[in-house]
Amino acid sequence: MTAFPTARDIAANVAAGQMTAAEIARAALDRIEAAKDLNAVVTTDPERTLADAAEIDRSAHAGRPLPLAGVPVVVKDNIWVGGWRVTQGSRLFADFVAPQDAIAVERLRQAGAVIVGIGATSEFACKGITTSELFGPTRHPRNPQLTPGGSSGGPATAVAAGLVPLAVGTDAGGSSRRPPAHVGVVGFKPSYGAIPYGPGFAEPFFGLSVIAPMAAEVADVALAFEAMAGLDPRDPDSAAIARDSGELSDLRVAFSPRLGFDVAVDQAVADGVSSVVEHLSAAGLQISRHDPVWPPGATEEAIMPLQHAGLAALYGEAFRKNPSLFDPNIATQIERGLSWSRAEIGAALGTSAAIANAFAAFFGKVDLLLAPTVPCVAWPLMQLGPDMIGGKPASPRGHAVFTPFANHARLPAISLPCGTDQRGLPFGLQIIARRGQDRTLLGAAQQIEAMLRT
Known part of the structure; x- marks a missing residue:
């Protein structure tokens, strides 16, 4: 499949009237349908997508500045997109419809982007491969017998396979850097708070997860970042970001x-x-x-109790009632989370803080x-x-x-x-x-x- 034009080129052409958001959205939907075997995009809503694209065309025709005019975007299946089914790859949320946009999605739409699909994630974004009991596995675009990694394998694969020029995932431990590395695209994890997080699902990675854009080129990632970043009173952790400091x-x-x-x-x-x-x-x-x-003692194993405990806090009761609803690996993580002592969780928090201090010393x-x-x-x-x-x-x-x-x-x-x-x-x-x-x-x-x- 040929590559999509860059997000920058699409936005420039739509603004100039040389392309329409509607025709670009149709092309993306056609590409997603043709690549269904990859299982990168688990939900589409063509009627809603084309209606949104038509609205972008009206705005562009009226001369409204839209830095992402007509750019088709796939959003990971744990980020709220208002009116769309968003499941976290979990049978618990198989029929959940997001009541509103996450701030990042709201800002993408305001910049002229068109949501064309929801990208696959592992259950609760808590596995290093992208597969779920709800949707099955996402396949590597270069070899369908391989995994693209996880948990943002759906969005990364959608970009790598040329289904869209831009996708948005989440990253709490590498979920939007490792899959891009495995499939050959760019994945960016911003500073915590640079892009406001939520409204959305309760997050098992307390104080770690970020919204993360992916594209074929850094310039497109930067364009998406600028559209989404910045303070917002709805997210108390949102933060201002410094200017580029030079060459x-x-x-x-x-x-x-x-x-x-x-x-x-x-x-x-x-x-x-x-x-x-x-x-x-x-x-x-x-x-x-x-x-x-x-x-000393700073390893991933030493901080993993935080993920397990987060999952147990959110879903331990549902797991006790019906463990068959959960991915077996996620079930194991929840069981571990239920077994960790308060002292062990405290030790993991201490290791997390020590890692941050070590990196701060390094970047001095x-x-x-x-x-x-x-x-x-x-x-x-x-x-x-x-x-x-x-x-x-x-x-x-x-x-x-x-x-x-x-x-x-x-x-x-x-x-x-x-x-x-x-x-x-x-x-x-x-x-x-x-x-x-x-x-x-x-x-x-x-x-x-x-x-x-x-």
């Missing part, structure tokens, strides 16, 4: 090949990311080799950190993770080691496509910045993206 050449850039962890990495990924860093250095970017220093010395997004490429469809990483047996969460700590530090992070293995399966370069420096990160990412094309 990439003025920034202190560090590279950490394993992010300071003693973990296995596939050789193709390690070599590919290192090659990219060498290319950037040869192009004139000054890069130091510098690892974050983590506090550098401005940008380069690292792999993932340690491996995509793996078989229904497995929670690959059997092996870097020639060593892998745990079910071994694929996720490089992303969660940025969430616990509330930092912005972006994944750029940076190579493929011998089978043509993508992996990504992750770039992390200080909290609130989202625009600086996006500007640097655009420059790095351009350097990687030369």
Whole structure:
């Protein structure tokens, strides 16, 4: 399937009257229908979508400034889109219709975007693959026998397969960076609070999850970010974001090949990311080799009780009444959440805070950190993770080691496509910045993206 025009091109052409939002929406709906086997988009509403597109055309014709005029967007199935079925991939919410838009969706619509579908997620966005008892698995666009990862695999796949130019997911531990890395697109996790969160479902990741745009190019991600970002009194955690602080050449850039962890990495990924860093250095970017220093006991296992406890707090009662409604892996997480003691939850909160402090100390010395997004490429469809990483047996969460700590530090992070293995399966370069420096990160990412094309 041919690629969609960029979101920037679509918006410019609709504003100039060279395209209509209606014809673009129809094209997106046709592409989604033709790619149903991927199971990237689980809900469509063509009548509503085309009516929204017609309204955008009227506004554009009247000369209203619309930075996303006519851009078709897929929204993850845990973000409220008013009047649409939004399920969190859960049988508990199989018939739930969102009563209103999340603030981010409201702002996308105000900017002229057209919602064309709801993108698949794992149940409650709490698995590293995208499959649910309600909708089944989402398939990798380059190999349907593989997973795109999770939990934002539906939105990432929709972009990678050319169904839409822009999608929006959530990210509480890497859910909108790892799937983009696995399918070869850009995924951006803003600083916590940069894009207002909600109104919407109660969130099991207390104080961690963010709204995260995905696209084929950084410029489209930045366009979506600007449409959604900014203070809003409805979200007490929403925050103002600093201006872009300048040229990439003025920034202190560090590279950490394993992010300071003693973990296995596939050789193709390690070599590919290192090659990219060498290319950037040869192009004139000054890069130091510098690892974050983590506090003792700081591992993903040490902070996972927070996810389990969040799920148990929200859904433990429903699970006790009817465990058959839940994905078996989610059921296991809820059971663990019900078993953690208050002291163990307190210890996990302490580890989370220590991780944030460690990253704060690190970013006192550098401005940008380069690292792999993932340690491996995509793996078989229904497995929670690959059997092996870097020639060593892998745990079910071994694929996720490089992303969660940025969430616990509330930092912005972006994944750029940076190579493929011998089978043509993508992996990504992750770039992390200080909290609130989202625009600086996006500007640097655009420059790095351009350097990687030369």
